[in-house]
Each structure stands twice: as structure tokens, then as C-alpha cells.
Amino acid sequence: MNAALSLLARGLAGIDVEVQALAGPRAVLVGKRLLLPEGTGEERLRRAMVAHAVAHLRHSTPARLARALKPMGIAVASAIEDARVERLLCRDFPGLHGWFAGSLAPVPDPLDLGFAALVARMDRMLMLPAWQDDNHWVNKARRLFDETIAHAGLEDCDAFRAVASILANDLGQMRVRFEPRDYAVPAPYRDDNSYLWDFGDADTPPDEAIALQQSGALGEGSGHPSAGGMDEMELGRYTYPEWDRKLERLRPDWCTVIEKLPAWQGLTTLREQATADSKRIPPLALPRSRHLDRTHRLRRQWEGDEIDLSAAIEVLIDRRLRLQPDPRLFMRPGKGPRPSSLLVLLDLSASANDAGPHAVSLLDVEKRAALLLAASNTQGIDRLAIHGFSSNTRAEVYYYRLLDFGQPLDAASRATIGAVQGRYSTRMGAALRHATSHLRGEPAGQRAILLVTDGAPSDIDVHDPGYLIEDARQAVAEAREAGVHTACIAVDGAADAYVRRIFGWRNHGIADDVRTLPQRLARMSARLGMLRPG
16 A cells, blocks of 8 residues: 555655655655555545645745744644645646545534634635635635735745734734644644754654743733633623624624633732722712602702691691791702712723833723722712623623622722733623623612723624624613613723714713823713713
């Protein structure tokens, strides 16, 4: 069998290629020797392995330095190079296309957005011109690949390396995780790509060399939940619908909200810093909310809708005693305190970590403003909660209860607020629905959500810019029906269009300067406390 495959390789490559058996899961190309895994019984798959190896021998530059690339970049560049050399070989031998196409990896689950699944979908798109895929990144790969063929030709290896760099950067922006030790090239007929790369240390196997670079693959701002070496405690999972603006209906149980507790426990320095900060934070003077409340009656009035029975009895008594009666006999509704609950919802997406023009991040200002508001709670809102959220696709909307209703602002609460980090994206609608569910359990009265954000709703699995805006708008309408008022402060000079669409004309404010956020937060929270419910 190996002799027949060696003859096939020689016929395709025009040079002698030795084919040998290998006790391993995948083909390996070493120089002009092809090692095929034992137990690969299907003849078509073995022929495809040989043809793919020949494509590299004919059209790839071997042993290119890999030290400048991150592991994810190496994997993407390898996949693009595989597709490029196969196209070149099929141009010379058109009948080989069926060998490659018939040996591709099975079609992944459309909901699987892992690295291997995306690469498998890209392989299929680049191999089969008629194949369709609804993933933005996969379609971008095909578009860039075809444009490079049109402008530079298939022979320009460096042009396709540039395509791979763009695609790898996009995956990093999408926060797609890559584990070198767990990754295998999806197409079973393709080799392990060790032929293409020189990792610089002959004593270090390629997989270990890639793994040694893993610390730089995601970067400091990767947003992986375990970044920083601390595990966050999960408190519960909840499912919510999401509005599809094209279908004009709610998708039931579409988003999963995961409540978590920020990993601050054990950080003595954070607790000490929180205690010290509490002594330096001045209180904000917030007016207590007052409403025209018909359950609060003002007695002994000169005029009104009803008779004050107690005052009328005293008039009769004064007349019997021949005393001058008090003519104030009426009652009327009056302004009196009624319970108000405010939930401040902080946008904890990765963009909140970015330093603004004044070298201060929105996240730091959000934390300071939240602490100021909580410290002034006794002078303003009756019940205050501070929560935060971020999202990593609809399956992972992270929700943090930093300070709950009725919880004292002690050192532990301050440390929790101080420890929260900005990660991932901004799936606003799901977070608003979950915040509304928390307010349903609050006493009857004024209940409100005040969202603080720095950008429009977005997530890596949504590429229609209007989709999540309309879903957030629907979530605000659902909150209004539940008796919860919703407002927003956006630290974004270009926010007017989307915040007005989501929250309405009067229910938003825009802070061009992040440093004004504490004052704007105080004023907006006081105004929400004085609004009528609904």
C-alpha cells in the first residue's frame, strides 16, 4: 500500500517521496518523507493525505520562522496556506478537488463559535465555492481570500500571510479562545503543519513551542474569565428572550444570564484600600424623592376634596363650649415620602478599560461614582443597588451583583466594587431584563434602573448593528410595563442616536467628559426618584 502511495506522490510531485507508516493520529511531512498514521483504512482519505503533502512540497516554503507569531496566528496562517496550496495543485490536477472536498471535516454545529469550529467552516468555504455560511468571520475569510487571488495571484505566499494576520486579529478581537495543546487541524487529511514552521529550538516539540507562547496569545485584555488567576463564584443561571427585529418577535429562552461574584475574596490590599477610600469620599447631597401620593392625606386644610372628621368633631365640641372653632375642616392629597428603589447598572465591557483623553478609564470613574452614590444613600434614594454586566455571546451574559438592596456599604462591598474588571461586550437587553426581575421584588413605589454605558449594545455573535439596539428598546418597554422606569447615562459623544432610540427623549443624558460622570449620576438618580412609576 505504501509503495502505491509513494508512486502516487512521485507522479504528482515529480520527485521521489517516501511514504512510511506512523503510530500517531495525523500525517507528518518531514522533508521528502511523508509519515501516514496507521489504521487510516479509507483509501480516499489516504490519497487525499498524499495529495495534500504534495501540494506543500510543490508550493510551500518550508521551515519559516514562527517566533514572531502567536499560536493563534500560526494556526490561522497554516489553514490559509493549506487552502492556497490545494488550490494551486487542483489548478494543475483538477480531479484532485473531489479528493479534498470529500475528506473535509464534518459540518460543525452553527452555534459552536470555538476556534476549531470556525476554522473547519472556513476550510469548507474556501474549498466549496457554492457553500454558504452565516458567520461574519467565515464570510470575511472567503472574501479576503478571493480578493487576494484577484490582485496578487495564488503564488504570492506573503499576500496570503497578510490575510491570515487580519483574520487572526479578528479572532482576538472576538475573544475566541485558543488552546494549542487541545487543537488539531480540523480536516483529517491534512498534516500537522510542522513542515511549514521553524520554532527555533530543535529540542522543543512544535506543540510545546506553541504552548510556551500561549501567555501572549490572548493578551492582557483578552477577557478570559480566569485572567488574573482568580476564579469567580457563579450564583445562578437564568434564561431570557431576545427581540429579533427582522422576524418582529421574541426568541424565547434565547439568552443565558450568569450571575457571578467578582473574585475579590482574599485580597487584603483591596479591603484595606476600600476602607481608606471610604474615609476620603465626600457624600453627595441628594434630595429625598417626594410624590403626590393620595395615600398621604394632609389634614386641617382650608380647602380640599373631603371633610376631616377629626376636625369636624372638634368644631362641634368647640361650639358646645361656646369657643371659636377652627375653620380648617378639609383634607387633601399631599406630597409625602414614598419608597423608591434605584438599581444602578454599570457597563463592564472591555471598552470601559480604555483610558480617555484625561488618562482615566471609564471603569475607574464608574466605580468611584457608584461608591459616591452608595455612600450618600441615606440622604437620597431609599433603597439602592449597584449591579454590572458584560457579555460573551448570547450564551454568556455575565451579571454581577456588586451591592444589593438593603446591603450595607462596608469594606467587603467596597472591595467587591473595586475588584470588578471590564471584559467582553455589551448585550444590553438581557442585562436590562435581569435587572428588571430584581426590581420586581422591591416594595411598591418608584422603581428605576439607571444604566451607565460607553457605547451602543454589541456582541461578537451579532453583526447587524441595529439588532441589539432594537432588543434593548424592547427590554425597556417590557420594564415599563412592569412598572420599572429606565434611564441611561452614556459617556459617548456620539450616543445621541442610539440612546434616544432605546430610552426615549427625556430618559437619557450624555457625558462628553468622563470626569463629570459622578455629578451626572447623582442628578439623574435624584430625578428618577421623583418620577411617577410607569
